[in-house]
Amino acid sequence: MPELPEVETVVRDLRPLVVGRHITSVRHGSRSLRKPWDAAWNARLVGSRIAGIRRRGKWIVLDAGSPHLLVHLGMTGQSTVVPSAEAERDHVHLVFALEDQNELRFRDIRRFGSATLFPDADALEACFAEACLGPEPFQVDAIYFRNAFRKSTRNLKALLLDQTLLAGVGNIYADESCFRAKLHPQRTGTSLSNAEADRLRAAIEIVLTCAIERRGSTIRDYVGGSGLRGGYQNEFAVYGRTGEACHACGTIIECMRLAGRATHYCGSCQRPGASR
DNA sequence: CTGTAATCCTGCGAGC
């Protein structure tokens, strides 16, 4: 579910609702997320003041003074602030009560998400380093991007989904970025010219920026931090449009499997061989 | 180094 634009929207929504508040209690459900919640973490969080919240790739980082909570929303994760009095829906696995009678709730139907506590910011950064999390798409160096993509014989879809090369792009935005760059997702990294690599990098940035402006894409479950749905699903050029006409040329959008994922493209706008 | 498949889960839509 949540890729960079969705996570960015959640973080922006949550920021004014949680920063500066103290956590008055923590509770977790009986069923664990990807990793079990350590009950010892409750004591470390209760009483602490939320100093900040930010995004890194598809990860949410909640700074609780010294301890840092790292959250991933997986496929169906939702992170919202609601009044404590509001009835709790199914699949809520983690709840942080705040001093202002609101609660930060983590809900995740499929439980592919995760929540892990780190003692401090350094420990969290060490975790990112160990995972070799790639740079942010908005800050990536053009030369780095050329080198990273052009040295690999893997296809563009696999490269875009690889979080160690670039952090935050998922299935939807990989397809949308390839379309905008007019590159077939099956092209290999080594087949790209410098100009094509630059085009792809620019396309990613534009697609992600537009998606953030629309508060991300809601296919099914996704909602932002205030419970609002996204709107970028109405702007898709190729994703989920199999069998429909390309807005640019009228050719029927096709779907194939790449890197194990459904991959949507226009066979006319995105030529498999040379570009354009 | 590649690609592919299976795995973790629940829910939904398609097709019979």
Next chain:
DNA sequence: TGCTCGCAGGATTACA
């Protein structure tokens, strides 16, 4: 209406 099947925004692991 009800059943089964396949598929879904992610990430990791095993294996060829």
